[in-house]
Amino acid sequence: MHKRLRRIAVILTIVAASVAGAGFAQSVRAETTVHVGLTNSTTDAPFFIAEEKGYFKEAGLHAEFVPFASAAKMVPSLGIGELDAAGGAASSALYNAVERGIDIKVIADKAHHQSDFDHAGLVVRKDLIDGGKFKSYSDLRGLRVAVSGKGSSDESVLNEALKAGALKWGDVTVEYMGFAEQPAAYANGAIDAGIPAEPALTTVVKAGTGVLFARVGAFYPMQQGGVLIYGVNFLDHGRDVGEKFVEAYIRAVRFYNDAILNGTLTGPTAPEVISILTKYTPIKDPNFFRATTPPAINPDGVLNLEGMRKDWEFFKDMKEIDGTVPVDRVVDLSFVKDALKVLGPYHPIKSSQITR
Numbered sequence: 255m256h257k258r259l260r261r262i263a264v265i266l267t268i269v270a271a272s273v274a275g276a277g278f279a280q281s282v283r284a285e286t287t288v289h290v291g292l293t294n295s296t297t298d299a300p301f302f303i304a305e306e307k308g309y310f311k312e313a314g315l316h317a318e319f320v321p322f323a324s325a326a327k328m329v330p331s332l333g334i335g336e337l338d339a340a341g342g343a344a345s346s347a348l349y350n351a352v353e354r355g356i357d358i359k360v361i362a363d364k365a366h367h368q369s370d371f372d373h374a375g376l377v378v379r380k381d382l383i384d385g386g387k388f389k390s391y392s393d394l395r396g397l398r399v400a401v402s403g404k405g406s407s408d409e410s411v412l413n414e415a416l417k418a419g420a421l422k423w424g425d426v427t428v429e430y431m432g433f434a435e436q437p438a439a440y441a442n443g444a445i446d447a448g449i450p451a452e453p454a455l456t457t458v459v460k461a462g463t464g465v466l467f468a469r470v471g472a473f474y475p476m477q478q479g480g481v482l483i484y485g486v487n488f489l490d491h492g493r494d495v496g497e498k499f500v501e502a503y504i505r506a507v508r509f510y511n512d513a514i515l516n517g518t519l520t521g522p523t524a525p526e527v528i529s530i531l532t533k534y535t536p537i538k539d540p541n542f543f544r545a546t547t548p549p550a551i552n553p554d555g556v557l558n559l560e561g562m563r564k565d566w567e568f569f570k571d572m573k574e575i576d577g578t579v580p581v582d583r584v585v586d587l588s589f590v591k592d593a594l595k596v597l598g599p600y601h602p603i604k605s606s607q608i609t610r
Contacts (some may be wrong), residue, residue, distance in 0.1 A: 324403025
């Protein structure tokens with residue numbers, strides 16, 4: 255009898271150890287770190303929200319953010335696994351990487367340009383406006399214009415502004431610099447114009463060095479300005495992690511959308527979103543974010559494929575790609591579709607539903 259009890263005790267000990275081991279394994283998995291490339295734009299807000307609100311943690315993830323001047327510069331890191339995910343403009347480098355057999359995909363919307371409210375625009379140096387040297391798109395001729403990165407879709411945006419003035423590529427001198435560098439460039443006269451995104455746009459306007467001439471949505475409506483990109487880690491051997499990541503991301507996008515009212519950060523969740531932005535960005539003044547125009551991000555992660563195809567045509571015309579890789583080959587909609595099966599449709603919250 256005693257031997258039998260001892261055997262049962264041993265078995266129970268083994269079972270307990272196994273359960274403890276499983277719990278330990280789960281806690282280890284809960285600490286899975288993912289590296290996310292950022293472009294220092296307000297379009298990064300969903301990443302910060304997902305981390306701060308615990309959406310990543312609930313998915314068993316912890317995000318470490320790595321800043322880049324442009325998404326085009328993230329492509330090599332995505333291709334070799336230094337980055338797991340990234341957010342920024344789609345680029346010609348993305349298509350060229352896929353052509354070389356590197357597994358990189360555009361997964362979801364990170365920002366698109368709407369005509370009614372838009373987070374980016376054509377900003378012209380104030381002295382050129384005040385002096386009457388710049389009155390219309392045609393006055394871009396001969397100017398030095400900042401674009402976030404060579405081969406980025408921001409080049410296509412500039413091209414649309416040029417076409418609005420009956421100009422062509424080559425009629426301006428393009429200066430490539432990240433959004434964070436552009437405010438200083440306006441101030442010291444290194445550039446005459448640019449297409450900065452928030453918060454750089456408001457920084458320049460508030461400094462009195464630049465004037466917002468037109469928002470991107472006015473001359474290129476529904477352009478796919480920013481995208482969520484997955485690299486080889488999530489696509490080749492970490493699909494389950496990639497699925498959890500995009501679920502957390504879309505939850506954050508929806509919380510962010512609940513902060514927007516009439517194209518401003520005045521919606522029900524705005525106080526918390528602004529608090530998160532002041533925590534995760536160098537800008538610590540809440541009033542600054544109240545004065546900015548938030549980017550439009552689809553609450554279901556839906557991409558504007560027509561806008562991407564238009565940019566693709568520009569890349570091809572510029573010979574930045576040879577055209578053998580179409581848009582459909584760089585897009586993977588399955589992650590978002592699977593996430594929506596779990597999350598269901600988006601239902602905007604009301605102020606009365608916010609717990610104070």
